[in-house]
Amino acid sequence: MSSIPILKQRERQIHETGTAPFEMTCDQQSLAGSVSQRACVFCGSRVVLYPIADALHLVHGPIGCAAYTWDIRGALSSGAQLHRMSFSTDLRETEVIFGGEKKLYQALIELIDAYAPQAAFVYSTCIVGIIGDDVAAVCRRVTREKGIPVLPVHSEGFKGTKKDGYKAACDALFQLLGTGDTRDIAPVSINILGEFNIGGEAWMIRDYYQRMGVQVVSVLTGDGRVADVCRAHGAALNVVQCSGAMTFLAEMMKEKYGIPYIRASYFGIEDTAKALYDVAAHFSKDPAIQKRTEELVRAQVTAVVPELQRIRADLEGKRAAVYVGGAFKVFSLIKALRQLGMQVVVAGSQTGNADDYATLRDLCDPGTVILDDANPLELSRFVIEKRADLFIGGVKERPIAYKLGVGFCDHNHERKTPLAGFEGMLHFAREIHTTVTSPVWQFVPFRSEG
Numbered sequence: 473m474s475s476i477p478i479l480k481q482r483e484r485q486i487h488e489t490g491t492a493p494f495e496m497t498c499d500q501q502s503l504a505g506s507v508s509q510r511a512c513v514f515c516g517s518r519v520v521l522y523p524i525a526d527a528l529h530l531v532h533g534p535i536g537c538a539a540y541t542w543d544i545r546g547a548l549s550s551g552a553q554l555h556r557m558s559f560s561t562d563l564r565e566t567e568v569i570f571g572g573e574k575k576l577y578q579a580l581i582e583l584i585d586a587y588a589p590q591a592a593f594v595y596s597t598c599i600v601g602i603i604g605d606d607v608a609a610v611c612r613r614v615t616r617e618k619g620i621p622v623l624p625v626h627s628e629g630f631k632g633t634k635k636d637g638y639k640a641a642c643d644a645l646f647q648l649l650g651t652g653d654t655r656d657i658a659p660v661s662i663n664i665l666g667e668f669n670i671g672g673e674a675w676m677i678r679d680y681y682q683r684m685g686v687q688v689v690s691v692l693t694g695d696g697r698v699a700d701v702c703r704a705h706g707a708a709l710n711v712v713q714c715s716g717a718m719t720f721l722a723e724m725m726k727e728k729y730g731i732p733y734i735r736a737s738y739f740g741i742e743d744t745a746k747a748l749y750d751v752a753a754h755f756s757k758d759p760a761i762q763k764r765t766e767e768l769v770r771a772q773v774t775a776v777v778p779e780l781q782r783i784r785a786d787l788e789g790k791r792a793a794v795y796v797g798g799a800f801k802v803f804s805l806i807k808a809l810r811q812l813g814m815q816v817v818v819a820g821s822q823t824g825n826a827d828d829y830a831t832l833r834d835l836c837d838p839g840t841v842i843l844d845d846a847n848p849l850e851l852s853r854f855v856i857e858k859r860a861d862l863f864i865g866g867v868k869e870r871p872i873a874y875k876l877g878v879g880f881c882d883h884n885h886e887r888k889t890p891l892a893g894f895e896g897m898l899h900f901a902r903e904i905h906t907t908v909t910s911p912v913w914q915f916v917p918f919r920s921e922g
């Protein structure tokens with residue numbers, strides 16, 4: 473399949489559609505020495521919880537773990553901004569030897585007194601797992617003394633994959649759920665799960681639903697507030713966007729509170745419209761919702777299609793590589809890129825499961841390379857071999873694209889422009905157009921060599 477040597481143990485995590493029986497391995501710990509693009513367990517938990525803007529987020533570990541700050545993943549808030557502060561217990565040699573519980577307790581007391589948060593999340597990092605601090609006991613003590621929920625997030629970096637971090641975050645959220653007042657929640661109401669408001673997407677999506685006549689009880693966790701999380705169990709339906717991150721929570725809410733959930737994606741016109749129609753269909757007892765949804769979708773599509781068609785004329789036939797965290801996003805990106813006349817030639821995710829990859833195989837054109845938990849070398853070589861004109865990824869894929877001389881679109885943490893919804897599709901198309909049609913790429917050796 474490729475001219476590069478693939479590590480033997482990774483051979484079954486890479487597949488070229490149409491070439492061999494499809495037997496992909498996935499959902500397992502990264503191979504040592506492969507230099508995975510994945511983040512650690514702790515980073516997975518931060519992705520989910522950090523957008524809760526009125527909570528204190530304290531990283532219990534050495535200062536290096538705290539490098540993953542709001543500046544890297546700038547979830548937007550319409551009010552409180554406490555989540556933008558980065559706090560760490562800054563464990564040193566003394567604590568590694570004698571334990572860090574005392575320092576954690578002091579840090580929590582000091583920070584709660586100084587910032588008066590609505591709740592506090594304490595993230596356990598690798599070293600805490602090794603020295604064995606009883607983080608839960610310290611959290612219980614501070615909860616009693618300060619009267620706010622102080623929640624341990626069991627996210628020791630080494631203990632699994634980024635997905636285990638999502639699970640740890642969902643466990644922490646689940647402890648808050650069920651404690652808030654739900655009396656003013658309407659029967660037609662939803663929670664939006666797995667939307668983190670990186671560029672203001674949560675506000676756009678919330679607006680769609682409100683125009684449809686659907687009450688949004690909480691967004692978990694974009695522009696999140698502790699009080700909203702506490703009463704999220706009062707909603708009639710959970711709409712799960714980032715399925716890799718939030719299906720755990722949706723399942724727990726289904727079991728305990730009987731709240732059904734559906735999956736949704738807001739990337740691309742097709743998937744955004746489908747998400748809104750699916751929610752309308754769930755509340756089909758009220759036909760006015762369906763009617764308002766049709767009007768909304770019609771108006772939005774009419775507004776964006778003419779410019780999308782103009783952009784498509786320039787992008788027709790260009791090739792794209794897509795490598796992002798969750799597989800569900802890959803599906804949407806393939807459809808959105810097709811709408812712009814582009815073909816996806818490399819597609820992969822950090823956390824896809826067997827069902828996701830089977831869907832991806834069916835969705836991709838023959839000859840597409842599908843990757844699970846890839847490393848930079850594999851990504852670089854496949855981008856070159858498949859002659860991609862564009863790479864869509866996150867903060868760790870950006871340097872790969874630019875070093876290779878390929879257009880890049882950040883569809884992850886660092887962007888400031890919303891790419892979700894109908895307007896987001898237009899932003900996405902403009903960004904793709906700007907980067908792919910840049911004249912600078914003609915000087916890249918692998919292109920000029922023909």
Ligand code: SF4
Binds near residue numbers: 630
């Ligand atoms: S938790 Fe562990 S793997 Fe994650 S950043 Fe800290 S030291 Fe690194």
